[in-house]
Amino acid sequence: MKKNIVVLFGGNSSEHDVSCVSAQTVIKNIDIDTYDVILVGITKEGKWVFVDSIDAIADGTWRESKVGAAISPDTTKKELLLFKDGTYESKKIDVVFPVLHGLNGEDGTVQGLLELAKIPYVGCGVLASAVSMDKVYTKAIVEKLGIRQAAFVDVRLEMLDDMEEAIMEIEDQLDYPVFVKPSCAGSSQGVSKAHNKEELEAALKLAAQHDRKILVEETIVGREIECAVLGGRDVKASGVGEILAAAEFYDFDAKYNNAESRTVVDPDLPADVVEEVRDAAVKIFKAVDGFGLSRVDFFVTKKGNKVVFNEINTLPGFTAISMYPMLWKARGIETDKLVNQLIELAYERF
Template sequence: MSKKTAVVLFGGQSSEHVVSCMSVVNVIDHINKDKYDLLLIGITEEGHWIKTESVKEIRDESWREGKIRAVLSPDAGMKGVLLLDGERIELVKADVVFPVLHGLLGEDGTVQGLLELSGIPYVGCGVLSSAVSMDKLYTKIIVDDLGVRQAAYVPVMRHQLKEMDEITARVEASFSYPVFVKPSNAGSSKGVSRAADRKELETALLEAARHDRKILVEEMIVGREIECAVLGGGNQPVTVSGVGEILAAAQFYDFDAKYHNADSKTVLDPELPEGATEQVREAAKAVFQAVDGCGLARVDFFVKKDGTVIFNEINTMPGFTAISMYPMLWETAGISKDELVDRLMEDAMRRFDD
């Protein structure tokens, strides 16, 4: 059987660039090299697409110095990548693309739209599901109609911050302190802050506005942070993993707590109040299907002491780092990383079958 060519995208222009570079190493390590020839393309934070020769270059970060530029062609007749080496142009045909991209300009429907134009099958959610899942405000609007409980929220637009007193009064009329402030479009908890008074709220709103023009202010939920993995969708059956728990070594699970604090821990198959685990699994599947999910997602919840399950957010290209919950949950369910990556790529190549 002839080998297929898989394009692996990583890096990107978002605040999660570094996380993507960590994730992609694990993904590449678990791609079956007997089935796939790999074309690795790194996207710099400035938006340059660069052909990368090896995982070693990703690990030592020298890939950014590469001289060969790459252009994913939107021409569906080409179905491939143009490599530009000086005046030399080479077309590499692609059978599947694995966009290991987190955050804006990668996980938000932009790259997915380019891939739809190219006609090349790709791993993960489509344009609509990627866009609405990246945008926490629109995810909440969808979930409002599902009957799945979620944190109450007040939406704020960046331009409204010129009237800061009016905005803070609106928030204080809705919630008591503390509250959480989030950019609507961001990942890995970038730009997320906890505000315990008006001064902190103002600071948090300005910080969130650095990351997005849409901001959410949410009521504080006191509960355990629980995550669930979803696989399938599209023309494949949807399957849901067991649950995992995040034990954050900080007031909340922000970027530093996730990736820079060794005291943050994950617990697989935690003991939850009666019925809560199944509620989480059912809600994860419902949210995934409501946003028209395909391929994979991690869905995050809070579980309160009384067993109440509250939806937090959905991530359509969850982390694949050494400490990421998504692959660990499937390993606990009996699916190895090798099998998981292979399944994602096989399912991707069937996405245009119907």
């Protein structure tokens, strides 16, 4: 008898549209001889709905669904509830693949619901998801590992009530240019590069629209390198890939809207640098209590080839330009095998 897998996508986050694209890749690569795939979309407003086809995701009509959906947190049930016209039906859930990026999906919230329900799910648990989503707390963990990372200042929203003092504190610790990032946003949403005081103020205000915690970092001049991590008790790192951004930095627009941005698998790097990146990726993944998958991002400085940690993503993209599946494909793991291996790891974790 087939098992039921629920694929969650969309989400009440700035990465909603990216999630919808990633979900289509995942859905197409699930083994349908083993699983009946049930699609549940979460609108930008946070409404959960049953979706009847992958075509509805592609054309966006899924958001018009009249069938509501909810995962019961009742441990004894392990079921999906579908609501329509004052009635409901339930479907048994064997496993969930939350293809959700960013807040309210990749940050431990949905993972907490699934933990309550005792339903196996793909990816990292509550702790790893939460601390990895929060760039400030990730930095605190990585600092203990002795892995090099950019110098930073942690800015809280209330500090911006006195913008002049907040800027002075940043300028006391960092030289321009600096990067300003919301601590808990993904896909480079709300990220700016500030070259002076006026740009810094504007960047802080933009980041504050996305999060109450803001990370201000020194600029690292180097190549943007990414490494994929896969596994549970036995963790493996892929080779590395390089981001060649068409813009000054790899922001949301450069990533998804600029065709001149490119990703390169197995770039020309010294072998010892590649191994340092791979080793650091696994150490960071384990330090945050990762399980299943993550993509760990680094810089390699142009001067001296020094490896500098940037951030970790516990549910990386599965779009056509996403590095995570590309890196494993380069190691002989096709996307269908990768997706189904991730599902098997969900059972291993439970």
